[in-house]
Amino acid sequence: MGKLRGFIEFDRITEENIPVHSRVKNYKEFTLKPSDKELEKQGSRCMDCGVPFCHSGCPLGNMIPDFNDAVHRRSWREALDILHSTNNFPEFTGRLCPAPCESACVLGLISPPVSIELIEKYIVERGFSEGWIKAKVPMGRTGKKIAVVGSGPAGLAAAQQLNYAGHSVQVYERDKKVGGLLRYGIPDFKLEKSIIDRRIDLMIEEGIKFITSTEVGKDIDIEELYAKNDVVLLCGGATIKRGLPIPGADSKGIIQAMDFLKNQNQIIDEKIDMHSSLNAKNKNVIVIGGGDTGSDCIGTSNRQGAKSVVNFEILPKPPKQRSNENPWPYWPFTLKSSSSHEEGSKRKWSILTKEFISDKNGKLTGLKTIEVEWKKIDGQKSRLIEIDGTEKIWPCDMVLLALGFTGPEKNIYSGLNLKTDEFNKPLTKNYMTSNKKVFAAGDLRRGQSLIVWAISEGREAAYRIDEHLMGYSNLPSKIKGDLPLVK
Numbered sequence: 001m002g003k004l005r006g007f008i009e010f011d012r013i014t015e016e017n018i019p020v021h022s023r024v025k026n027y028k029e030f031t032l033k034p035s036d037k038e039l040e041k042q043g044s045r046c047m048d049c050g051v052p053f054c055h056s057g058c059p060l061g062n063m064i065p066d067f068n069d070a071v072h073r074r075s076w077r078e079a080l081d082i083l084h085s086t087n088n089f090p091e092f093t094g095r096l097c098p099a100p101c102e103s104a105c106v107l108g109l110i111s112p113p114v115s116i117e118l119i120e121k122y123i124v125e126r127g128f129s130e131g132w133i134k135a136k137v138p139m140g141r142t143g144k145k146i147a148v149v150g151s152g153p154a155g156l157a158a159a160q161q162l163n164y165a166g167h168s169v170q171v172y173e174r175d176k177k178v179g180g181l182l183r184y185g186i187p188d189f190k191l192e193k194s195i196i197d198r199r200i201d202l203m204i205e206e207g208i209k210f211i212t213s214t215e216v217g218k219d220i221d222i223e224e225l226y227a228k229n230d231v232v233l234l235c236g237g238a239t240i241k242r243g244l245p246i247p248g249a250d251s252k253g254i255i256q257a258m259d260f261l262k263n264q265n266q267i268i269d270e271k272i273d274m275h276s277s278l279n280a281k282n283k284n285v286i287v288i289g290g291g292d293t294g295s296d297c298i299g300t301s302n303r304q305g306a307k308s309v310v311n312f313e314i315l316p317k318p319p320k321q322r323s324n325e326n327p328w329p330y331w332p333f334t335l336k337s338s339s340s341h342e343e344g345s346k347r348k349w350s351i352l353t354k355e356f357i358s359d360k361n362g363k364l365t366g367l368k369t370i371e372v373e374w375k376k377i378d379g380q381k382s383r384l385i386e387i388d389g390t391e392k393i394w395p396c397d398m399v400l401l402a403l404g405f406t407g408p409e410k411n412i413y414s415g416l417n418l419k420t421d422e423f424n425k426p427l428t429k430n431y432m433t434s435n436k437k438v439f440a441a442g443d444l445r446r447g448q449s450l451i452v453w454a455i456s457e458g459r460e461a462a463y464r465i466d467e468h469l470m471g472y473s474n475l476p477s478k479i480k481g482d483l484p485l486v487k
Helices: 036-044 064-072 076-084 090-096 116-129 153-164 193-206 222-228 257-269 292-304 451-470
Strands: 145-149 168-172 209-211 231-234 254-256 284-288 308-312 346-348 351-358 364-375 383-386 392-395 398-401 438-440
Touching: 036 064, 036 116, 064 076, 064 116, 076 116, 090 116, 090 193, 090 451, 145 153, 145 222, 153 168, 153 193, 153 231, 153 451, 193 209, 193 257, 222 231, 231 451, 254 257, 257 292, 257 398, 284 292, 292 308, 292 398, 364 398, 438 451
Parallel strands: 145 168, 145 231, 168 209, 231 438, 254 398, 284 308, 284 398, 308 346
Antiparallel strands: 351 364, 364 383, 364 392
């Protein structure tokens, strides 16, 4: 694959960014495209490694060496076909995926890994700019009807695959526009919503119907969908937000991250007014939670004009290099800094919030913390130990809770009496729930996860549904071990 000794001749490249002082003035994407020549050189770095561990790192099973080699040979349309054969939406993953494939890249053992995600993004962008990506309308219809609940990446991937198989698909979305967390949870500076719209337009042209502003379990009964369709596929996500049940948790000014991010996205995309309680302008903001959502809150707070932004993480500061307990090719638990961190924030590690402090009117004025350490005991999980004498009061006007999600909402499928686990996730076998007419995929089924896992779940659920309805399936699937051939 690639060029013989290409990994020696060429260095890893990444996208350059517009300077911080310019990009924080708006919510637009701020990356600068490398030249095609530089991307082709990067494809040339892909080694003839024998066993491409990048495959095991990618939940979609993307054929990474194949599209890298095509880019190296300047065969961009071939690269697009290879990429689309396993990934419905590389324009999303190329922007948002944390790239576990790169962590598993064999080259990463001795040098910086191939910039796989970068290549993926610009393969699909080349496809759109050249007009190669067109609607694929099925040649015939099976007469089977499928309702997909939820239009996030899992629901969209499943809908597209099932439509390709010739089934009639309707997607139900409770919000005003399609996209789920892609639209309402990801800031525009990471994913401009026109990127979603151009793909949805193609899907509509392919014959998929989207029904928005309709919440299943509220605006329409799940039993009605069940009666009118051959299969109902649940892709509603894991939307129950984790709180922080400590004294003062009801103070005014403690905001869930998704409420904060959604409001800003709606201001841009739907032209709604800013909620004053969700505006970080001139406020001292503390973001609790060190993951991607916390990072998005930092970037959004700075663009809104926050006076200061501090980020709390209860875990210790990760090392810069892998530890012996975290070997290649597993996901590296190493220090990662996002573009939002670079834009202005202080990061505090090993810190536990003990209490929210408010004035006599219940308005947040600060919070109390204590430093912690994680003590490892042989044969047991690490224990959290509070360090005496490290208490501190932090003045703040807004706290953003980016603590993740526990599971799906109960009202989505309460009328179907499905068997569920303690987090209300439906129990499944081959994506089928305890009701043979109801399937589940994405975060609703597996819990909070990555976009690349959501797309994979949607694709695999579609294969199982098609097989269930027709007795066989020609859809591609990792389950049956035959990744699609590319013509």
